[in-house]
Amino acid sequence: MKLVTIEHEGREQVAFWTERGVIPMTWLNDQAGTDWNTELFALLQHNQFTELRDWYDNQGQEKLSSLPYLPANEATYRALYRRPRKIIGVGLNYREKAIELAGRAAEEEPVIFIKPDSTLIGPGESIRLPGEAGQVTAEAELALVIGQTCKNIQEEQAMSVVAGFTTSLDMTAKDIHARNPRFMQRAKSFDTFLSLGPSISTPDEYSNLEALEIKTVHNGLVAHSNTVSSMIFSPAYLIAFLSDVMTLHAGDIILTGTPGSVPIQPGDTTGCEIAGLMQLNNVVEG
Template sequence: MRLVTAAWTGQKQEQEHTAFMTERGLVPLAWLNEKKGMNWETDILTLLQSGRMDALREWYYGKGAEILDSLPILPDDEVRYGALYRRPGKIIGIGMNYLEKAIELSGRPPGEEPVIFLKPDTSLIGPEDSIILPDGAGQIAAEAELAIVIGRTCRRVAEEEAIGAVAGYTTSLDMTAKDIHARNSRFLQRAKSFDTFLSLGASLSTPDEYANLSELAVETVLNGEVMHRNTVSQMIFSPTFLISFLSHIMTLNPGDVILTGTPGSVYIKPGDQVECRIEGMKTLTNLVSL
């Protein structure tokens, strides 16, 4: 099952709501409620926090997909995509999680534990929103990453059980003020925290969309050119390991987001277009401005 957050023409104040991403096009969840007498929550964060995402997925793989085929779709030219949601409880970043990237940055193989940091929700933007380069921050890098969306509360979960906590996956772009971080490694949190320094994709793909997650490729794209590409299998710490590891530090709640690290970063300047491309997800694209 694939969901998106979008606004569309004719909606009151063009508010962002959830729609199914089908092969025919987008079917708003609100239309399903209206035309079939259902009462699903119409935004992804509320679906997660109410504990009803699993029920929606079960409905979809029952008779739901067939029912959606009978409903109208949104015209493409009337749709504006947004971030999955704007106020996650926690956004947790993982640094240097691909072997090639870790050696590039540190000159040596990684340690035995992940590098973690937090992103404030004020840094969050969505598709087509502008990445604003802060004055005096020096060089800024953008990093495409697979993001994990947590679907249920978990604490001290075992790695073999961690997949059960995943609601789905999405695209993300994580920005870093490289010059600030280079001055002192302890400045990492500041370098990651500027407004517009995290873009979160519009689409959520549930785990059943991927028969083999390890083969999934993540691409960092600059001005239409793929600059870095690697697969989940090349992560130093797998998605399930990260969930387990983090859940032993802090309780993970529905709607929390884990950024799993980048296959490679690109320096960005005003006028650039940067993308995160992952198969089965809507490409995340942002422009860069001052």
């Protein structure tokens, strides 16, 4: 199942992303007499996401095929949602990137940080470069959307709590971080320093997650790419590790690390490209 958040009828709401086009949830509710929440975060928070996926797998695809749709290229796309409870970042999670930046092999444990929701923007919105920040980089990442509350979950069961995957861009004030590694949280926390994609694809959409490729795009060109198999800590391991530290709730976002960053400046366009998801693009402003 693939869903998107669009701006429609004056507000941001969830819609199905199908081969024919985009079908707002409000249209399904109106025409099929259903009562699904019309915002993705509410679906997750009220335990409706799993029910919706079961409905989609059993009868939903057929039902949707009879509904009207918006052409995909005519919809206005927004971030999946605006106020997750937690946005958790993971640094240095690709072997090549870790060696390049740190000059050594992987750490024994993941490097983690928290992004405030005031950093969050969506597709088409502008990344604003703070005047005092110096050089800023953008990093494409596969993001995990948690679908149910979990604590101390085992790695073998960890993927069962994932609602789906989305694209993301994590920005870093590189000069601030370079002055002192302890400044990483500040370097990650400026407004507009996280972009979240418009689409979510459920895990069953991927037959081989290990082969999934994440690409950092800069001014229309792929600057870096790598696959999930090259992560030091797998998505399942990250969920298990983080759930030992903190309770994970439905709607929490985990950024799994980047295959490579690009320096950005005003006038640039930067993005994240992952198969099975809508490409995420943002412009850069000074």
